[in-house]
Amino acid sequence: MKKLINEPGNYVDEMLEGLVLANPELALSGQGKRVVQRSAPAGNGKVGIATGGGSGHLPLFCGYVGEGLLDSCAVGNVFEGPNMQSCLEAISAANAGAGVLCLYGNYGGDRMNFDMASEMAEAEGITVRTVLGIDDIASAAPEEADKRRGVAGIVFAYKAAGAKAAAGGSLDEVVEITERTIARTRTIGIGLSPCLIPGAAAPSFEIGETEVEMGIGIHGEAGIWRAAHRSADELVDEMLDRTLAEVPDGADGRVAVLVNGLGATPLDELFILYRRVSQRLTTRQIHIAVPLVGPFVTSMEMAGASISLCFVDDEILSLLRAPATCPFWRVG
Amino acid sequence: MKKLINEPGNYVDEMLEGLVLANPELALSGQGKRVVQRSAPAGNGKVGIATGGGSGHLPLFCGYVGEGLLDSCAVGNVFEGPNMQSCLEAISAANAGAGVLCLYGNYGGDRMNFDMASEMAEAEGITVRTVLGIDDIASAAPEEADKRRGVAGIVFAYKAAGAKAAAGGSLDEVVEITERTIARTRTIGIGLSPCLIPGAAAPSFEIGETEVEMGIGIHGEAGIWRAAHRSADELVDEMLDRTLAEVPDGADGRVAVLVNGLGATPLDELFILYRRVSQRLTTRQIHIAVPLVGPFVTSMEMAGASISLCFVDDEILSLLRAPATCPFWRVG
Structure with missing residues (x-):
């Protein structure tokens, strides 16, 4: 590494x-x-x-x-x-x-x-x-x-x-929508390999060549289980099952989805994960109103991915779709 | 992997x-x-x-x-x-x-x-x-x-x-500007690790834990040399020296630059490379008219990067800056 x-x-x-x-x-x-x-x-x-x-x-x-x-x-x-x-x-x-x-x-x-x-x-x-x-x-x-x-x-x-805030919301209003968005957002990650902190003598953690860790944090924090690696579809199914076990109050069947790469995992594989996310949510009659796929939050060269669901309402959805520009993301 | x-x-x-x-x-x-x-x-x-x-x-x-x-x-x-x-x-x-x-x-x-x-x-x-x-x-x-x-x-x-083409150029005109852009573009890559073709039993090639390869291709094709890994600045300096040894006819001191990640290399490191590119080109009085940094052309989970310089003229620069939208890149 x-x-x-x-x-x-x-x-x-x-x-x-x-x-x-x-x-x-x-x-x-x-x-x-x-x-x-x-x-x-x-x-x-x-x-x-x-x-x-x-x-x-x-x-x-x-x-x-x-x-x-x-x-x-x-x-x-x-x-x-x-x-x-x-x-x-x-x-x-x-x-x-x-x-x-x-x-x-x-x-x-x-x-x-x-x-x-x-x-x-x-x-x-x-x-x-x-x-x-x-x-x-x-x-x-x-x-x-x-x-x-x-x-x-x-x-x-x-x-x-x-x-x-860009639309002129007051501090109270910005705080309220932020709290509401976070209260409606769920993420779970999977990790396949560690990363290397610059100057460190060894990778951030050890994981076997045939293992995957469910629920890993973005600094390599321990997750829920570590076991033999399995297919992308199986991993997505468990990640969604865990996420959908915590549907927030007020959810109305619309979600924003982020299939996020943790670093070394190729974009190709994120789309393979997204395909399964889309299939499973469709089966559950959940509509993906905002699909995001890519490296949005990484852990340097860690291989792995996370899936985030934000159970939107009209206002959150409108705000997610409003124009925005930063070096790594453009909307609208 | x-x-x-x-x-x-x-x-x-x-x-x-x-x-x-x-x-x-x-x-x-x-x-x-x-x-x-x-x-x-x-x-x-x-x-x-x-x-x-x-x-x-x-x-x-x-x-x-x-x-x-x-x-x-x-x-x-x-x-x-x-x-x-x-x-x-x-x-x-x-x-x-x-x-x-x-x-x-x-x-x-x-x-x-x-x-x-x-x-x-x-x-x-x-x-x-x-x-x-x-x-x-x-x-x-x-x-x-x-x-x-x-x-x-x-x-x-x-x-x-x-x-x-979007501006209504004829086929001859589109061909001409494309040939001109390619004639003015130079790239060189460095590789630190291989990638894994799905289903393959082994990584695409082998490289020692302390080695770097100069000039590697995006499928792992052999480069110019393979030797002990060295600092980012030293690597950039050699990449630029090699590229600037082939300045095309008509170059006027303006370039578009792409510091491209091959896959597993974190964005952080691409910006460390870009910093040195910017410093060295400034020393040579070459102006970066278009800076691009990110994974634009990858080789799955290969660690490494490439530097491309396009020695622009007025028309090429105008076309590079014209509005465009695709899933991974937005301009204008």
């Missing part, structure tokens, strides 16, 4: 430098140059949306800064939350006077630093609210949904929140 | 089924359902553009069917050219009365079948012209450029040809 890198310690900063060179609509800011923001901030009293998280997941997190999506992102080292200073800078960068939503995944380090930064931002007069991604159904029981990790499903929340 | 598949023999057909389910703007046609075409053909006497090639390279080839790009694609099995019947069906699907350009990579099997299909199409009254992608500078000497393989640089030719 070889990487195309220079000094491992420069991995994130060199990546960010390349990212903004290739995408001049993004800019680096902050003392440590660990905030990605729009080069032309939205301004105009729009509610700001800040995110943040560890590196190693591109397009997540900073790749979703753009029109109709996010305003800023605090960038941590690989698989490590951003520091408090970067979180505060990201909140400030997102602020245009109407308040800031901090929207990120439910991980302890990220929460600690964003919570401290939010207090400091409030002290500076910025109204800050927080919504956490908690879509990974493999990471805790339904009764403890607030302990679940945030994984690929956060992309739906980014899109809905970003569209609501 | 595990795959998310069902029966290996169904790999391509299931992939295509998923592709069109997720992207209703694409449709399958032909006896073997091995042609991807636009669901709503352009018509209106537009020059048609057909491509084709083996599977295993998504988004290439069929992923570039779309507005402002291609009209149809004949799809072969993994790493195998499409059969003659599919080539003929793709040409017919692309035909709207103004002639068809067949634009694909310079591989023997593809040429044989497209040549036969072109003769049959001509016999049916369709004017057919052919332009081959020959951008891989590692695959033959400059004096034998017509023997070079077509790799990631074909994306620039797709874009220029597609925009010219």
Whole structure:
């Protein structure tokens, strides 16, 4: 498992430098140059949306800064939350006077630093609210949904929140639609191989040559079971069975679907998975209103995939379909 | 190296089924359902553009069917050219009365079948012209450029040809701009690991855990050298030195750049490569007019990357920037 890198310690900063060179609509800011923001901030009293998280997941997190999506992102080292200073800078960068939503995944380090930064931002007069991604159904029981990790499903929340804010929604309204989108989103992943953190002597975990892990997290967190590898259709069937066992209140038979690649798995295989998802949902008379297939939330070169379902309503669907532009995703 | 598949023999057909389910703007046609075409053909006497090639390279080839790009694609099995019947069906699907350009990579099997299909199409009254992608500078000497393989640089030719045809260009005009774009495009790749053809017992080739191969082809064809792995910057420097040793006539200091991922290499690393490309070209006073970074032409789960430079002129640049939409790429 070889990487195309220079000094491992420069991995994130060199990546960010390349990212903004290739995408001049993004800019680096902050003392440590660990905030990605729009080069032309939205301004105009729009509610700001800040995110943040560890590196190693591109397009997540900073790749979703753009029109109709996010305003800023605090960038941590690989698989490590951003520091408090970067979180505060990201909140400030997102602020245009109407308040800031901090929207990120439910991980302890990220929460600690964003919570401290939010207090400091409030002290500076910025109204800050927080919504956490908690879509990974493999990471805790339904009764403890607030302990679940945030994984690929956060992309739906980014899109809905970003569209609501772009349309002039108030902070309360943006928070409400974001919470509603997350409450209606379920993800489960499967992993086939580990990834390699730059500079690490060994891969992030070990898995046998003939094994697959159901419910793996995007940092290789342990899943529900590890067993002999099986067919794509069998894996999809179990993933959907687990997801559809948790249909949220208010679901009306329409879903947005994300078949997400974790890194090394080819696009071809994601479409093979999507084919089965489509067949099975059709059988259950569930209509796919928004189909997304591709690497939206990765774990570097991990082989594997995740399936996210967002049980949309009219408003969420309209927001998911509203125009948006970021370096890795264009809608409308 | 595990795959998310069902029966290996169904790999391509299931992939295509998923592709069109997720992207209703694409449709399958032909006896073997091995042609991807636009669901709503352009018509209106537009020059048609057909491509084709083996599977295993998504988004290439069929992923570039779309507005402002291609009209149809004949799809072969993994790493195998499409059969003659599919080539003929793709040409017919692309035909709207103004002639068809067949634009694909310079591989023997593809040429044989497209040549036969072109003769049959001509016999049916369709004017057919052919332009081959020959951008891989590692695959033959400059004096034998017509023997070079077509790799990631074909994306620039797709874009220029597609925009010219969409703008109402005649077949002669579309052929001319396509030939000019290809004559001004150079690519070189590096490979770190092999890929696995579905159903194969072993990976496509072997490479040592500490080795890198310079000049590797997108099917693992042997490159220029294989040696100890080195830093990203050193690799980029050699790739650019080799590419800039072949600056075409008429180059004016502006280039379109594609830093392309071959599959398993994370986006992060592609931006680390792009950073160095940008630095080095700036030093040489070459301006990057179009920066592209991402997996545009892959070799399944091969780790590695390629760098393509297209030495643009005013017309090519304008065509590269013209609006276009396909499932994996949006411009304008």
